[in-house]
Amino acid sequence: MDTNKRGEQLTEYLLQTNLTILNRGTEPTFVTSRCQTTIDITLATHKAADLVGGWHVSNEPSFADHRRICFQIHIKPPDPIPYRNPRKTDTKIYEHILTKKLSDFEPADVTLSVDNIESNVQSLTAALTSSYEKACPTVTAKxxxxxxxxxxxxxxxxxxxxxxxxxxxxxxxxxxxxxxxxxxxxxxxxxxxxxxxxxxxxxxxxxxxxxxxxxxxxxxxxxxxxxxxxxxATKVYGPEPLLPIPSAQIKTWLRAKTEEIHLSEWTSSESCRQTKNAVPVASKKFARSLTRLTRDKLRRANEIESRLKIGFVKKMQRIPFSLKLTYISD
Incomplete structure (x- = not known):
């Protein structure tokens, strides 16, 4: 093979890096009015070279001395990876299956030893995981x-x-x-x-x-x-098992607990005697109606309540300029 010093250096480089040349044919890649030669080469690893096909020098004008080199890379798209979305978990099915599994679960030994604790933890984890997998089937990305x-x-x-x-x-x-x-x-x-x-x-x-x-x-x-x-096609990362508790369910629990504490403090409190005559039971609807009033209208409502013995408020309409109240005389 006829080569020069640069060719020897290139051959040594290819041997050291495990690369291969993808050029095919003798079509020149560098064309001027004085010469035509092949000085542009395409390199790839042996694994990548198997995916490349149709390498050729294009005849289209490139508006430069170097001609365009074209090839195709044949890559098969990966199959979509099924995944589970914890937010789509059927909590009723999860609770039903888990309750049944826990009712049948009997600890192997109640003694506090490392082996017994580890065995019971593995059994409980398996029950949580299997219940979650049945209540949250796998899906593919839309x-x-x-x-x-x-x-x-x-x-x-x-x-x-x-x-x-x-x-x-x-x-x-x-x-x-x-x-x-x-x-x-x-x-x-x-x-x-x-x-x-x-x-x-x-x-x-x-x-x-x-x-x-x-x-x-x-x-x-x-x-x-x-x-x-x-x-x-990505998986959900995090500690396993992923407990299927939606954020909406957590908000519902917090809201219910807050209302329970509020009602307990409202009924047990000894202050706000006149307000309790008007609102014997804490009402979210009544509270929302008051918060929609301007400061002046809320002050007028408070002045009326301080001068009169207000009976039970039958209805609080969303009227911008008035409060619809029902009074009883002395």
Whole structure:
């Protein structure tokens, strides 16, 4: 083989790095009016080289001395990974199954030894986990979730490069995601993360979101679909088992406990005697009606209550300028 010193250095480099040359044929890659030669090479690892096909030098004008090199990378999109969403857990089924399992659970030994405690903990953990898996079946990511993750990743990539003062256009074929980003109220965690990522780059650049028709062989659209599938195929991280207690259920418990404490203090308190004549039982509806009043209207209502013995308030209408009360005479 006829080679020079540079060729020997390149061959030594390829042997040390375990790389291979993807060039095919003898078509020149560098063309000028004085010479034509092949000086542009494409390198890849042996594993990546198996995914590359159709390597060739393009005949299209490149407006430069170097000609365009084209090839395809054949990557099979990964299968979607099923996952469980704790918020979608059927709490009634979970409670029913877990109650039955715990009723049948009998500790092997009640003595306080490390082995016995570990055995009982494993049995209890298995009961919690199996109940959760039956009450929360596995699902695959929705297509809209994948598109949302794709937009988020694109915005995060721009933010990581610290790009400034340029026009950025992000296109997507998901009209539902773009509409959700325009809504005044956000109810999805994925949409919120996407919105925050876009806001982080919009402060330094001019960002435009545009809808395009999907599956129309548009540049980058098919590749974005594959990246969205990869981004959404993530598992839920955290200590196992993931107890299926929705945030709404926790708020309900806290609200009920707060009302219970409030009612207990209201009935047992010896103060506010005249107010209790008007409101013998704590009423959230009555409290909301009062909080909607202006300060002057609330003061007038308090003056009326201090001069008269107010009977039971039958109804509190949401009228801006008056309180509808029922009085009894002395």
């Amino acid at each position: 297509n809209s979730d994948k598109k949302c993750i794709g937009i988020t990743k694109a915005a995060q990539a721009v933010a990581a490069r610290d790009v400034r003062d340029i026009n950025i256009k992000i296109v997507s074929d998901s009209a539902s995601v773009l509409q959700a980003l325009q809504n005044n109220t956000i109810t999805s965690v994925l949409i919120l993360e996407c919105h925050n990522a876009l806001q982080s780059i919009a402060g330094k650049n001019r960002v435009t979101l545009q809808w395009i028709k999907g599956h129309s062989n548009l540049l980058g659209n098919d590749a974005a679909d594959e990246l969205a599938k990869r981004g959404s």
